[in-house]
Structures are given as structure tokens and as C-alpha cells.
Amino acid sequence: MQAFTYYMPTRVICGRDCVLSRGALFAELGRSALIVTGKSSAKNGALADVLSALEANGQTATVFDRVTPNPTVACVREGVALLQAAGADFVVAVGGGSPMDAAKAIATLAVQPRSDEEVFAGGYEARALPMAHVPTTAGTGSEVTPYAILTNDAGQTKTSITSSAMFPRLAFLDGKYMAHLPVSSTVNTALDAFSHAVEGMLSRNATPMSDALAKESLRILYPLLQKTAGELTIDERDELLYASMLAGMTIAQSGTTAVHGMGYSLTYFYGIDHGRANGLLLGGTLRLCEKKKVPALEEILSACSDTLDGVCATLDALLGQRESIPRARLEEFAVRAMSNKNIKKSAYEPTAEEVKTIFFSAFPAS
Ligand code: NAP
Ligand code: FE
Numbered sequence: 116m117q118a119f120t121y122y123m124p125t126r127v128i129c130g131r132d133c134v135l136s137r138g139a140l141f142a143e144l145g146r147s148a149l150i151v152t153g154k155s156s157a158k159n160g161a162l163a164d165v166l167s168a169l170e171a172n173g174q175t176a177t178v179f180d181r182v183t184p185n186p187t188v189a190c191v192r193e194g195v196a197l198l199q200a201a202g203a204d205f206v207v208a209v210g211g212g213s214p215m216d217a218a219k220a221i222a223t224l225a226v227q228p229r230s231d232e233e234v235f236a237g238g239y240e241a242r243a244l245p246m247a248h249v250p251t252t253a254g255t256g257s258e259v260t261p262y263a264i265l266t267n268d269a270g271q272t273k274t275s276i277t278s279s280a281m282f283p284r285l286a287f288l289d290g291k292y293m294a295h296l297p298v299s300s301t302v303n304t305a306l307d308a309f310s311h312a313v314e315g316m317l318s319r320n321a322t323p324m325s326d327a328l329a330k331e332s333l334r335i336l337y338p339l340l341q342k343t344a345g346e347l348t349i350d351e352r353d354e355l356l357y358a359s360m361l362a363g364m365t366i367a368q369s370g371t372t373a374v375h376g377m378g379y380s381l382t383y384f385y386g387i388d389h390g391r392a393n394g395l396l397l398g399g400t401l402r403l404c405e406k407k408k409v410p411a412l413e414e415i416l417s418a419c420s421d422t423l424d425g426v427c428a429t430l431d432a433l434l435g436q437r438e439s440i441p442r443a444r445l446e447e448f449a450v451r452a453m454s455n456k457n458i459k460k461s462a463y464e465p466t467a468e469e470v471k472t473i474f475f476s477a478f479p480a481s
Contacts, residue, residue: 119322119323119368121368123367124279124282124284125259126284126285127258127288127360128286129289129353130289132164133287133288134164134168134287134289135167135168138169138171140247141168141169141207141247142174144285145205145244146204147174147177147202148174148207149177149194149198149201149206150165150177150178150179150206150207150209151182151194151217151221152179152180152182152214153180153183153211153214156180156214158295161251162178164249165207165209177197177198177203181194182213182214184213185213185273185382185389186214186216186266187265187266187268188267191220191221194217195224198221198244199225204244205245206222206244207248208249208283209248209249211252212264215250216255216257216262216263218248219243219246219276219283222243222281223263223276223280223281225244227240227242232269235265235270237277239276239278239280241280243278243280243281247286248283248285248286249289250286250288250356251296252293252296253293253301253304253305253358254304254307255307255359256308256359256361256363256364256367259283259363260281260364262275262277262281262366263276266383272451273389282367286360288356288360290351290352290353290354291349293349293355294352298343302343302433303391303394304359305340305355305359305390306340306433307390307394308332308355308358308390309333309336309337309340309397310374310393311365312332312358312418313401314366314372314461315328315366315371316365317372318370318462319461320368320369321368321369325368325369326414328362328364328368329361329362329365330418332361332362333358333415333418335361337420339351339355340429341432370457370460371457371460373457373460373461373463375393375457376452377448377455377470377473378395378396380451381396381440381448384444394434395477396474397430399474399476400473401423401426402423402427403463403469403473405423407463437477437478437479438478442475442480445474446474449470
């Protein structure tokens with residue numbers, strides 16, 4: 116038997132109105148919450164549900180609603196300052212991956228202060244304020260991972276910080292908050308989840324448990340992925356959210372691979388949404404896996420019940436018109452990607468030339 120460990124300490128609560136019906140669970144986290152969120156949670160009902168659950172428990176709350184996509188260290192510092200001024204002793208994240216990741220960094224830096232130069236230096240102790248997460252997008256799976264991905268301006272990329280204490284204590288999953296999530300965000304976040312499940316299976320750190328989670332994620336996610344460009348019912352939103360969580364549980368064990376490592380340049384320099392950036396690079400990656408006869412490819416396709424051409428056609432249809440990026444820039448991104456630790460974590464470990472080919476195949480020549 117392959118030797119492996121499995122650790123996923125987050126209590127997951129799924130179901131319609133679960134923040135309200137199981138809100139008593141927040142009581143175990145502390146007296147006073149810092150709610151970390153963006154602007155949309157005030158409109159989709161998630162913030163109101165969290166505030167009433169906390170009030171019913173007699174807990175106080177301070178709202179920090181200034182998290183923007185691809186959160187920066189400055190944003191995290193603003194959150195830590197507000198947390199300390201308010202005397203909050205736990206954190207509730209409400210939103211997509213950006214507020215969830217900002218919340219993890221706030222909960223960690225509040226008890227382990229770091230200078231700007233040291234934020235990305237690693238070596239965090241397993242200490243953070245307790246957290247509950249309420250995802251309002253279905254894609255990142257951040258509610259069940261120990262990673263916070265922040266914009267790293269010094270490195271001109273996005274970099275994750277991690278410790279086992281960054282797993283939230285609680286994750287509440289309810290697709291109703293996504294009723295009005297725009298089509299483009301639905302597609303892009305679903306592509307992120309798909310990428311997590313696929314990359315988990317292509318990782319050198321895959322385990323029997325992470326593969327089982329990834330296959331179940333793909334079985335549910337792939338048919339839904341094809342529907343994300345149209346109207347989804349709330350039940351389908353629930354399913355998407357569940358599949359995204361399974362994909363998050365996958366990467367919590369396996370980590371991500373070259374696709375994520377390469378996509379960060381597309382987001383940092385061209386502002387391309389995180390999930391879309393991964394989606395743009397996936398087709399070329401899967402074709403390389405076929406060329407290199409990577410065994411996991413067959414298992415991925417079987418979990419999707421589709422062929423390689425079929426999966427690539429699905430991705431193409433969802434991605435639509437691709438951005439135009441000069442070849443010289445793509446060559447520069449390929450060089451950057453080669454220094455990312457994710458390259459070596461990939462079972463198909465791409466060469467510098469192969470990374471360049473994937474970038475070139477993702478964008479029309481300009
Ligand atoms: P996001 O940046 O959190 O949100 C994208 C946009 O969607 C924002 O404008 C947001 O508005 C809006 N939005 C969120 N929920 C909505 C809803 N229910 N209805 C309407 N609009 C809504 O996007 P994301 O794709 O979820 O997260 C991406 C981030 O997660 C990236 O930084 C990525 O690196 C990270 N990530 C983390 C992990 C991990 O394991 N930690 C894994 C993958 C990706 P507001 O923000 O104003 O509310
Ligand atoms: Fe991701």
C-alpha cells in the first residue's frame with residue numbers, strides 16, 4: 116500500500132439555510148467576530164445570515180468589507196488592524212476565494228506578526244485565530260484548504276502562505292447565495308474547481324484519498340461545467356459547490372501543479388481571472404500528458420466520461436474568445452513559471468520548452 120497521511124479538520128455543514136439552522140456552531144469560536152468580506156455579500160444574503168446567526172448566539176461582529184479580488188498584503192494588514200481595534204477573537208469569511216484567503220491571512224498574521232519582507236518566507240507555526248468560512252462562489256474550495264493566496268508585488272506573482280491552522284474550523288455550504296452570480300464568474304470559478312480536481316490527479320503528491328475525492332468531484336462537476344454558460348438551478352449551484360469543495364479537499368492533500376504556477380503570471384500581468392487563467396492552460400496541459408503517456412490522464416477522462424478531444428472542446432466552448440498576448444511576453448512567463456515549485460510537483464514535469472508550448476497553444480498568435 117502507498118504510504119500517505121490524510122488530514123482535513125474542517126467541519127463541513129451543507130444544506131439550504133444552514134448558516135441560520137446550524138448557526139449555534141459559531142458559538143464555539145469566540146465572543147467577537149471580524150467578518151471578512153467583499154461588497155457582494157451584502158446583496159446575496161450571506162452577510163445578513165451570518166450577522167443574524169452571530170446575534171442569536173450573543174456574539175458581537177465587526178464587518179471588514181474592503182477585500183478586493185486578488186487580495187494584497189496591505190489589505191490583510193488593514194484587516195488585522197481592524198480586528199485588533201475591535202478586540203475580535205475569531206474570523207468569519209464570507210465571499211469568494213479572495214475574502215476567504217484574506218481571512219486566513221488575517222487570522223494568522225494577527226497572532227504571528229511578520230514584516231512585509233517575511234510574509235512569503237514560509238515557516239508559519241500552526242497558530243491562527245479560529246475561523247468559519249461561508250463561500251459565495253463555487254470554485255476555489257478555500258473553505259477546506261490550508262492555503263491563502265495573496266498578491267506578491269515584490270515577486271510580481273501570486274504566492275500562497277500555509278499552515279495547518281489555516282484550515283477553517285467550520286465551512287457552511289449553501290448554493291442559494293450564488294443565485295445571482297454572473298455567468299462569467301460562474302464559468303471562471305467552475306474552471307478553477309475543475310483545474311483543482313485535474314491537477315490533484317496529475318500531482319506527484321497525489322494519494323489514494325486525494326484521487327478518490329478528485330474523481331468524485333469530476334464525476335459531479337464535469338457535466339455541470341458544460342452547463343455553466345447557461346442558467347443553473349439552485350440545486351445545480353449546490354452540486355457545483357459540493358464538487359468544488361471536493362476539489363478543494365483534493366488539493367489540500369496534493370497541492371496544485373504547473374497549471375496554477377503558470378496561471379499566476381496571466382493574473383498578475385494581464386488581470387485574467389484566476390479560474391480562467393487555469394482553464395486557458397488546461398487543454399495544452401492535458402495534450403502534453405497524452406504525449407507523455409501520463410497514467411492519470413485515462414483516469415481523469417474516465418471520471419469525466421469523455422474523451423480528450425471532448426474535454427478540450429468543452430474547455431474551448433467555455434473560454435470563448437482568447438486574450439491576445441504577445442509571444443515575447445508568453446516566453447517571459449514561461450521562464451518565470453520554470454522557477455515555480457509547482458513544476459516539479461507535476462507528474463508530467465514539463466520542460467522549459469513544453470511550458471512555452473502550453474503558453475503558446477493557449478493564446479492565438481499575435
Ligand atoms: P473572488 O475574487 O473572490 O470574487 C470574484 C468576484 O465575484 C468579486 O467581484 C466578488 O465580489 C464577486 N462575487 C463573489 N460572490 C458573489 C455572489 N454570490 N454573487 C455575486 N457576485 C459575487 O473570486 P474567486 O474566484 O472566488 O476567488 C479567487 C481567489 O481565490 C484568487 O485570489 C485565487 O488565487 C484564490 N484561490 C485560493 C485557493 C485556496 O486554496 N485558498 C484555491 C484557488 C484559488 P466581492 O468580492 O465584492 O464580494
Ligand atoms: Fe485555484
